[in-house]
Amino acid sequence: MxxxxxxxxxxxxxxxxxxxxxxxxxxTTYDTIQSWNLAEYSAQTLANLAADTEHWTPMYKDEVLQRYSNKVPTDGLPLQANGQVIAEVEGLLVGSGIEAGSLLLRHNMGSSQNGMQMQRIAPVSIPGLQAGQRVTVAIKSSSSAPQGIAQLSNLSGSYGPDTYPSTYFKTYGFDVVADGEVSWTNSGGVVVQSVAVLRVKEDQxxxxxxxxxxxxxxxxxxxxxxxxxxxxxxxxxxxxxxxxxxxxxxxxxxxxxxxxxxxxxxxxxxxxxxxxxxxQVAMSFPFAGRPRVLDPEALDRGAVASFTGSGSRYLINWRSLIDDPAQLSFNVYRDGVRLNDSPITDRSNYLDYAGAAGSEYTVEALLGDEVVETAPVQVLPKGYLDIPLNRPAGGTTESGDFYYIPGDCMVADLDGDKAYEVIMKWDPSNGRDNSESGYTGNVLIDAYRMDGTQLWRIDLGKNIRAGAHYTQLMVYDLDGDGRAELACKTAPGTIDGLGNYVLMGQ
Structure with missing residues (x-):
């Protein structure tokens, strides 16, 4: 190669x-403050588990003891066996309410299979951490179903269940947001193999x-x-x-x-x-009278919540704007309840696992603790937006009858409302390539708001031939007045969006 x-x-x-x-x-390097190896258990721990038949059930495969499961629901306190805290999980608090048989301590299934597995979604907590420390969680998926870390509390970082092969291993890294207890929620079936608390090793x-x-x-x-x-x-x-x-x-x-x-x-x-x-380097434009820099579009957040096609998952997206302060953060609300545990600083989206078509979302922008903007969110239960079009009537040329087909689309803010409109070209069905002879129908250009309201229609006229290589559209706010302009080739016979003929040379 x-x-x-x-x-x-x-x-x-x-x-x-x-x-x-x-x-x-x-x-950046780290010192380990505390760690938990949940894939290995001491002889003393295994003896305590075996002796505590009231709280733990031994589980065998092919007459080989592989793991223990809980006989009673968890209570949110440190796990115990035979009256003693299980040393390997001391300092970790497993969420209360994990029903009997749903918590497994896997100790003899091979090093790549061992760990603490919760068959039901439940949080794991670590109390007494400090802001700026780091928590790592190493997991193994136990099936092909979506698995991973589902929620965070007082932690920041990338997370979310995903579909992995059954041999998938992953280590998550989260930063502690504020002093106090932190927690994360594993999706059902995840095997947690190790947990660690780290702090940045200072370079003196x-x-x-x-x-x-x-x-x-x-x-x-x-x-x-x-x-x-x-x-x-x-x-x-x-x-x-x-x-x-x-x-x-x-x-x-x-x-x-x-x-x-x-x-x-x-x-x-x-x-x-x-x-x-x-x-930015200034560019010259004749209509401006002096060199100037192209102005960025003045847009709103454009927030939408789209159904992902799986369960009750809705993906909320919003725009990150060019003039946003670097310190800007966001909160996402569903039906008045905040979904994120801490302000979002590293992305402009949030995946909600419990959304619905009737949910009402809001995105809130903050500078520090001050709310500086609240943006409504459009919910898309289908995962996309239907925009009704006003299909023009077909016609007849010397080459025969034709009908209109939706063609190229572009988006821009045409009316200064800080929201995008759609600019779309209608191509007649008898369009021709440059190498082909024959008459074509007229090319039309429409503008629509996202609700389907038609703003105007431009008829390029019979002197602009229809075909894949003739008409390209360029839409941008070239003069910086907050409303985008459309630039394309015209000819005698072109009619603008107000119904007037475009006069060449003016």
């Missing part, structure tokens, strides 16, 4: 940029100052207040690397808008924090 130099350069650039963006976190070395970014016109300069520090930087446009991570040697010019990331390093010191900013 071979790669072109361009491909290799891009791969290297992506790798170096990724390293740069993570550089300030690369030194002095940290290099964060690079300073100065922009004057198109010229960019970087500096660092730490003497003799070395600055590395990379330019990124969306997910595509424009320039690989390189040492900064002096001011440079930008020829396009992009994102700049930089760190500073010095031997014997900790790397600086990451400096990360978006840089």
């Amino acid at each position: 071979s790669y072109s130099p361009r491909c290799l350069r891009k791969c290297c650039a992506l790798l170096l940029s990724a390293c740069l963006s993570l550089a300030c976190f690369a030194q 070395r002095e940290q290099v100052a964060t690079p300073l970014i100065k922009v004057e016109g198109k010229q960019v300069s970087l500096s660092c207040e730490t003497p003799d520090a070395r600055i590395l930087y990379a330019l990124v446009d969306h997910a595509e690397v424009l320039d690989y991570a390189r040492p900064y040697t002096g001011p440079f010019e930008l020829n396009r808008s992009c994102r700049l990331r930089a760190i500073a390093q010095k031997e014997g010191m900790r790397d600086s924090q990451l400096a990360d900013t978006s840089l």
